[in-house]
Amino acid sequence: MINENVMINQSELASFIPETSAPVKLLGIESNVEIYRDEYGIPHIKAQTIEDAFFGQGFTTAQDRLWHMTYDKFRASGRLAELLGSTAVEQDSEMRRFRLEASAKADYHILSEESRLMFDSYAKGVNSFLESTQTFPIEYKLLNIQPESWNPWDGLMILKVRHIFMGTFEAKSWRARLINRLGVKTTSSLLPGYQPGHLLILPPGAKYEGPVIDALSELEYGALLIDWLKDTDMGSNNWVIDGTKTLSGKPLLAGDPHRALETPNVYYQNHVACKEFDVIGVSFPGVPGFPHFGHNSKVAWAVTHAGADYQDLYLEQFNKTDRNKYKFENTWETAEVYQELIKVKDASDVKIEIIVTRHGPIIGGNPSNGYGIALKYNQTAEPNKSGEVLLTMLSSTNTKELDQSMNHWVDPANNFVFADVEGNTGYLMRGKIPIRTIANAWLPVPGWTGEHEWQKYVEFDEMPRLHNPKNGYIITANNKIISDDYPHYLALDNAPEFRARRITSRINALGKVTVEDMTQIQADQISIPALFYLKHLANALPIDDPSKEAHALLMSWDGNMKKDSVAATIYSAFRIHLDRMIIRPLLGSLANEALGGTGRGGAGHAGRLRAHLLKLISEDDLSVLPKGETWLSTMSKALSESLISLKKLMGEDMNTWHWGTLHKTAPQHPLSSFFPDYVLHLNPPSVSMGGDGDTPQAAAYPMSQPYSVTNLSVLRYVFDLSNWNESKWVVPLGSSGNPASPHYTDQLPIWADNKLIPMIYDWNQISKEAESHQQLIPDAV
Numbered sequence: 001m002i003n004e005n006v007m008i009n010q011s012e013l014a015s016f017i018p019e020t021s022a023p024v025k026l027l028g029i030e031s032n033v034e035i036y037r038d039e040y041g042i043p044h045i046k047a048q049t050i051e052d053a054f055f056g057q058g059f060t061t062a063q064d065r066l067w068h069m070t071y072d073k074f075r076a077s078g079r080l081a082e083l084l085g086s087t088a089v090e091q092d093s094e095m096r097r098f099r100l101e102a103s104a105k106a107d108y109h110i111l112s113e114e115s116r117l118m119f120d121s122y123a124k125g126v127n128s129f130l131e132s133t134q135t136f137p138i139e140y141k142l143l144n145i146q147p148e149s150w151n152p153w154d155g156l157m158i159l160k161v162r163h164i165f166m167g168t169f170e171a172k173s174w175r176a177r178l179i180n181r182l183g184v185k186t187t188s189s190l191l192p193g194y195q196p197g198h199l200l201i202l203p204p205g206a207k208y209e210g211p212v213i214d215a216l217s218e219l220e221y222g223a224l225l226i227d228w229l230k231d232t233d234m235g236s237n238n239w240v241i242d243g244t245k246t247l248s249g250k251p252l253l254a255g256d257p258h259r260a261l262e263t264p265n266v267y268y269q270n271h272v273a274c275k276e277f278d279v280i281g282v283s284f285p286g287v288p289g290f291p292h293f294g295h296n297s298k299v300a301w302a303v304t305h306a307g308a309d310y311q312d313l314y315l316e317q318f319n320k321t322d323r324n325k326y327k328f329e330n331t332w333e334t335a336e337v338y339q340e341l342i343k344v345k346d347a348s349d350v351k352i353e354i355i356v357t358r359h360g361p362i363i364g365g366n367p368s369n370g371y372g373i374a375l376k377y378n379q380t381a382e383p384n385k386s387g388e389v390l391l392t393m394l395s396s397t398n399t400k401e402l403d404q405s406m407n408h409w410v411d412p413a414n415n416f417v418f419a420d421v422e423g424n425t426g427y428l429m430r431g432k433i434p435i436r437t438i439a440n441a442w443l444p445v446p447g448w449t450g451e452h453e454w455q456k457y458v459e460f461d462e463m464p465r466l467h468n469p470k471n472g473y474i475i476t477a478n479n480k481i482i483s484d485d486y487p488h489y490l491a492l493d494n495a496p497e498f499r500a501r502r503i504t505s506r507i508n509a510l511g512k513v514t515v516e517d518m519t520q521i522q523a524d525q526i527s528i529p530a531l532f533y534l535k536h537l538a539n540a541l542p543i544d545d546p547s548k549e550a551h552a553l554l555m556s557w558d559g560n561m562k563k564d565s566v567a568a569t570i571y572s573a574f575r576i577h578l579d580r581m582i583i584r585p586l587l588g589s590l591a592n593e594a595l596g597g598t599g600r601g602g603a604g605h606a607g608r609l610r611a612h613l614l615k616l617i618s619e620d621d622l623s624v625l626p627k628g629e630t631w632l633s634t635m636s637k638a639l640s641e642s643l644i645s646l647k648k649l650m651g652e653d654m655n656t657w658h659w660g661t662l663h664k665t666a667p668q669h670p671l672s673s674f675f676p677d678y679v680l681h682l683n684p685p686s687v688s689m690g691g692d693g694d695t696p697q698a699a700a701y702p703m704s705q706p707y708s709v710t711n712l713s714v715l716r717y718v719f720d721l722s723n724w725n726e727s728k729w730v731v732p733l734g735s736s737g738n739p740a741s742p743h744y745t746d747q748l749p750i751w752a753d754n755k756l757i758p759m760i761y762d763w764n765q766i767s768k769e770a771e772s773h774q775q776l777i778p779d780a781v
Helices: 010-016 050-076 081-098 100-110 113-132 138-143 154-161 169-182 184-189 216-223 227-231 386-395 399-404 498-509 515-522 528-537 545-555 566-596 602-618 631-650 676-682 748-752 763-769
Strands: 024-026 033-037 043-046 236-241 252-260 268-273 278-283 293-295 299-305 311-319 322-328 331-334 336-342 350-357 360-366 371-377 414-420 425-430 465-467 473-476 711-713 716-720 728-730 772-778
Touching (some): 010 138, 024 113, 043 763, 050 113, 050 268, 050 772, 081 336, 100 154, 113 386, 169 371, 236 414, 236 425, 299 399, 399 425, 399 465, 515 716, 566 602
Antiparallel strands (some): 033 043, 033 772, 311 322, 360 371
16 A cells, blocks of 8 residues: 555655665675765766676666666556556556567567676666665655566666657557548648758758658548548657867767656766776666767767657458457458456556557557557567667777667667767667658558558668768757658658757857857757747737737847746747647647647647748748738737736736746656655756757747746766866756655756766776765675
8 A cells, every 4th residue: 555644754864865885795796896976976887897887787776766767667567556556557558558568578588698698787786786775765665665676678678668659659640630630631731841941960051952741642542541540549959079170179979868857867877887898878777788878988979869750550450250350461360469467556456458460569449349550669569689789889999880889779769979089970860760651651551451561671771871071060959860862761750940950050150169168059048930930020010008018028139048038938928829829720629639738649740830830921821820810910919818828927017027937847756746745855846947949958848838848958968079077967857866865956956057067987086086985795605
């Protein structure tokens, strides 16, 4: 049972912090493992062997992020109801259907011996921590549970759950619903695609020349296949600059991944060294290595999301007299059927049935009625060797080796940017992209015809890549990767160029770039869409006195979304009202879902429509406006309505409407709603932010929750390849996931002020300045 009667005062919190200084004798290691923690509690782990190094990484991660690891493991395996009760049953049912645990086990068993040993050693480190202490985070006390042992494949399962919803299946389901509600012609007009003139990633500085996406023909074909679905429900920046443009003469690599602000933060700062490698960066708690961001003594690497399409939905035709049979070509094949039991805290267990076809698990529809929707996802379609990349990449000595180490990487598809100490820089779109018909890109496709099967993956040597560009830099910000001359289909949807354009202009305006310059670019709060709207609002006549006052403020504004800006607040409210005025009638009965939801389906589509309005306004295209209205008249109305809403929120005095007063983070621990008496212990403080979803300093908010920041920089970093000790980083909370730790939120004020902390790499400095030092000593038993 949940421990409802537990009462913990502030002075007792220290009893939930594990020991990080006293030496510990442990089985499972060959030599001493040294663990130094810097002033921010970030662990620096030094071992003699690879096995001991990953043992140490598992041990320290469990010290700092045990609850975080447990939560992600239970989420991925569909077991949260064991912890949280009936409220988690629906989520568990969905996760069980994805079969991530079975997929992770299958992956583990095909890995090389060396790679399995990495996962084994990491798991041994976690379990050794569990066996060596009775001091566990407060969450276990609140839930009245004990930690369970860690399996070697649990990390692979966490990698999958961290990325399955970053794919495209929700967008395809959404397009199907649009067609069935609005029709093919209307839907095709609402899918604008990437705009000509916007920046591409490759080659750097190039602009997309078209064509403008033509959805109509593909949707007309797909619409014939999805009529029966009518009743079925279903970002980041990085850049690398070579030595020709830096003060040091060596490359600088910087960026900031954008995700939801979780509590604890998604990334775990740590440093692991042995004879074979010496790597500092961030990990996913529970996963060995440094898959997304880090550097060793020779090379640095970083990613952004590529937005590629590697998930398909298949319509399956089931035999109504035997629902375990489904049609493929001219035969009835037998589906795999699994009976699963979801254990529920303080309630009866729930039985579910999982049906899997050759295309994947059924995640929608009803096979008993003859149809179902199967998800095919490259990460679970067959056992894969992504886990081997986690080891091989760590010992790369140059950019070419690092590039080639990505051969087995499957998911997520990333813009992988890298540099080495010899001055080389490069880009690779890493991941496995299936080759199939273009119809698969748009909508669910029939699974019974055999026409839409995956043929193979794009060959690794054919993936988009570039080494040592002549212009001296590579910039990625989730924008379109390459022109349509590229022979393989990659994606339908990409982020608009706004962040990429702003970063490019900042870099081009600099002389010899420094680490501080890179930090300032990360903090840039100039909004390109805001500047666009200011230009057009200049000709929009205010329709009332408050609008006149607001209009004057906007006309003297420079588009900087600073926390103390009143104009930024007015612009944001104006933009929300304008977008709602246009999008709501366009989407009809689906508008509430698109404007009030989250995710990559309806809400993602609404975001692309918001960006598309800029093109319609610039071309004076009135097709989306009510008859008799112009863009200027519509903008005037939107401004007036936005001021009415702001007065209700912030009072009558417009001069007090500072952007940071509204625009704040709201981090929430997964257990705080279950234990309201512990909200102050569990939830980190809220902080005001500048920027928005269009600025390099990411601080996006959904239209369903205006102004509440939900998507932001979960890490900022600058790797200096001329001197690793000059590299810097920061996360929005802290290195520890333990609410009782002084390092739970100690980086938050630094992050909120757009500052970075030292990323210490030199072992002499690390040992000299360490806040604590702990030895893991082999037990002689």
